[in-house]
Amino acid sequence: xxxxxxxxxxxxxxxxxxxxxxxxxxxxxxxxxxxxxxxxxxxxxxxxxxxxxxxxxxxxxxxxxxxxxxxxxxxxxxxxxxxxxxxxxxxxxxxxxxxxxxxxxxxxxxxxxxxxxxxxxxxxxxxxxxxxxxxxxxxxxxxxxxxxxxxxxxx
Amino acid sequence: xxxxxxxxxxxxxxxxxxxxxxxxxxxxxxxxxxxxxxxxxxxxxxxxxxxxxxxxxxxxxxxxxxxxxxxxxxxxxxxxxxxxxxxxxxxxxxxxxxxxxxxxxxx
Numbered sequence: 001x002x003x004x005x006x007x008x009x010x011x012x013x014x015x016x017x018x019x020x021x022x023x024x025x026x027x028x029x030x031x032x033x034x035x036x037x038x039x040x041x042x043x044x045x046x047x048x049x050x051x052x053x054x055x056x057x058x059x060x061x062x063x064x065x066x067x068x069x070x071x072x073x074x075x076x077x078x079x080x081x082x083x084x085x086x087x088x089x090x091x092x093x094x095x096x097x098x099x100x101x102x103x104x105x106x107x108x109x110x111x112x113x114x115x116x117x118x119x120x121x122x123x124x125x126x127x128x129x130x131x132x133x134x135x136x137x138x139x140x141x142x143x144x145x146x147x148x149x150x151x152x153x154x155x
Numbered sequence: 156x157x158x159x160x161x162x163x164x165x166x167x168x169x170x171x172x173x174x175x176x177x178x179x180x181x182x183x184x185x186x187x188x189x190x191x192x193x194x195x196x197x198x199x200x201x202x203x204x205x206x207x208x209x210x211x212x213x214x215x216x217x218x219x220x221x222x223x224x225x226x227x228x229x230x231x232x233x234x235x236x237x238x239x240x241x242x243x244x245x246x247x248x249x250x251x252x253x254x255x256x257x258x259x260x261x262x
Contacts, residue, residue, distance in 0.1 A: 077192065
């Protein structure tokens with residue numbers, strides 16, 4: 001077990017690290033059978049925090065991959081409105097719409113899970129790791145809700 | 156270095172949170188009547204406010220995304236540190252160039 005894990009730290013960033021309360025410390029049972037080992041956030045007993053950490057990370061990767069294509073599409077406006085309209089015609093296909101729907105949800109999710117990370121690191125109210133685990137489910141629900149609004153409008 | 160990147164990542168995140176919130180709102184608003192070049196360009200062209208908004212957005216994203224990707228590559232791949240740093244510098248430059256090109260195209 002790594003030193004930071006043994007000490008029960010949530011993050012390994014020197015003086016910025018936060019200590020976890022005893023109940024939330026890693027007991028060494030978690031990471032043996034988990035496919036994506038959460039290293040940024042040492043394994044917690046708290047399942048919701050784990051979902052938030054992985055969700056935040058995977059949504060971030062997906063958004064990073066999407067960004068260059070997003071910029072390329074908008075860049076077609078350099079050739080005037082016709083260029084952009086031609087590119088937008090591509091986004092009319094249902095498959096692209098569904099991909100956009102996914103990305104809108106991931107953006108909302110990354111935002112909400114990101115706010116959780118900021119709250120975790122920059123606040124210090126009692127039991128805040130536990131309190132913030134209550135943020136996870138509403139974040140998921142809100143993202144799906146944003147996705148539904150997008151879908152209803154997009155089709 | 157790590158600490159500086161960490162601080163940059165968090166500061167950009169705080170500003171991006173606000174920008175993404177506005178961006179999401181605009182997406183849901185703009186998509187209602189379908190997207191067209193006329194509609195998008197009509198909103199953005201010659202508008203200094205949107206130009207500033209998107210310019211700042213691109214700058215912050217070009218800071219935030221590569222630092223995040225760097226962390227993931229460090230933790231989930233066995234790539235050498237120098238390779239990861241080069242890849243992420245390249246990614247940052249790509250986002251900056253394509254991003255500002257896109258902003259220039261629509262304003």
